[in-house]
Amino acid sequence: MNSSISNTYGDDDGEASKSTIIGPLNFNQDSSTDPPTSLVNERTVPCMFCSNIYDFHSTDNGSDQYLAHLYLIHRLVVADVKEIACLPSYCYYWKEKFTHDPVEKYCSSMLLNQLPDGTSSPNEKYFLLSDIEPLDYEVRQRLRREKLDLVLTRHQFERTDRRFNRGCLYCRDYRAETRPEYISHLYTKHFLLLGKPEHLVFVDELIEIVQDKLNRLICLFCEKLFKDRPTLKEHMRKKGHKRINPDNHYYDRFFLVNYRLKQKPEYVPIAQRKEESRVFASDSESDSDWSDWNGEEQTTTCLFCMHAEANIDSLKQHMVAKHKFNFDQTVTDLSFYQRVKIVNFIRRQMHIRKCIACGDQCQDYESLLKHLEDLDHFRLDKEASAWDQPEYFFPTYEDDQFLCHLEEVDNERDELSQEEGSVVISESVNASINLDAESLSLENFKL
Ligand SMILES: [Zn+2]
Ligand SMILES: [Zn+2]
Ligand SMILES: [Zn+2]
Ligand SMILES: [Zn+2]
Ligand SMILES: [Zn+2]
DSSP: OHHHHHHTTOHHHHHHHHHHHHSSOOHHHHHHHSOOSOSSOOSSEEOSSSSOEEOTTSTTTHHHHHHHHHHHHHOEEETTGGGOSOHHHHHHHHHHHHHHSOGGGTOEEEEEEEOTTSOEEEEEEEEEEOTTSHHHHHHHHHHHHHHHHHHHHHHHHHHHOSOOOEEOSSOSSOEESSHHHHHHHHHHHHOOBOOOGGGBOSHHHHHHHHHHHHHTTBOTTTOOBOSSHHHHHHHHHHTTOOBOOTTOGGGGGGBGGGGSOOOOTTOOOGGGHHHHHHHHHHGGGTTSOGGGOOGGGOOEEOSSSSOEESSHHHHHHHHHHHHOOOHHHHHTTOOHHHHHHHHHHHHHHHHTTBOTTTOOBOSSHHHHHHHHHHTTOOSOOSOGGGTOSGGGGSOSSTTOGGGGGTTOOGGGSSSOOSTTOOOOEEOOTTTTOOHHHHHHHHHTOOO
16 A cells, blocks of 8 residues: 555656565565555554553454443443454544543444443443444444455465475474465474465464464463473374364454454444334334323333244243243343343344354344254354343334233242342434435445
8 A cells, every 4th residue: 555655746756666575675674565464553552532541452352342331431332243343443533533532422322221330320421432333333334344455365375475484493403484384384393283374364373373372381272381301292292183283262363254244144234223223123014103102001022033023022932932931031130230231231242143142144134033042042142242241221123012021021020129129221322423424434335
């Protein structure tokens, strides 16, 4: 990108760069033509609001610390954060915006009766940054595309670049000219399997990490610590642990497959949810205006299908009969806010066509339903970390009647649920969005 800019400054620059190619090897020139490995500096990502700095490449989860800080200190939650192609770039983008504009301009807000640490406290305000905001939708789409471009360019470069020239992790005299040779050597000579060279990207960093793990006497596969090098080598050989741990998502970034444009075919930005939720919830009364409705008559829609009932108990029975999902049983012993999170989580997953149990991405509603039925996945993951996230305080759909019935859980109606008698007050989520601005920006942003 830089080179094309400099070329526009006239022939002089063109001549200069030409002469460096035929002239003596110029190291500066060489390194500047290498395609970059990231869109922005991911080592020092600044907080969107304060001067804190985070290293997103650190092995102790710099990005998790960043997100926790946003929530605990600034009361801000980023929706669908795992779907963001390049979180550091996203953070830079929003930091820039928030230096000029107040949070309220771009975020939905909500009052909860608790502090970020869970201590109860009335009317505490929280913010959600999501693609309901047109600028957010645009930046997410743009990052997805830019990241893929970058990764493909980098991958192409790494497959053919002959200046790699790196010594083997194990043997003294071997040096590889290219990255594919190096990876193949590790496998054929030392049985160390990092992946097929054609599937890998950011190979230099991957090798650095592998080397660092081995230097720290940590097994690549089971990640246990050993007392010395020979014991570690013996362990990895005997146990067949000479490959990287597939469950460690830190390695995801090194596999090309993880950058596929997960263009959900049915992807709908949240801005359209309001519309959809009406359709979704009004089934039989599709033409009626909500303003005519009497609070009493409002129906609640099933968490998994279009079925709606006026009576919450009938709906819960429907969910047991039709989907083998017992809501009351699922949420026994959970606090009011945890129930809120579970409902919003299930709604969200169903909306983006992801399994509520295993998180698998499905193509459309029908295949998701088939997945849930075939695998018996109408249940929550045992790991509460999937749904117990602050972003699920925020409703997925406006006017979600299910959220009004969370204090009436059968098995404990008589027990004291008084102290949990807190109410989620949703400030009109869409209020701040200027519809003109929305259509304008979406128009300007055709992919
Ligand atoms: Zn901060
Ligand atoms: Zn070797
Ligand atoms: Zn091991
Ligand atoms: Zn249903
Ligand atoms: Zn599943």
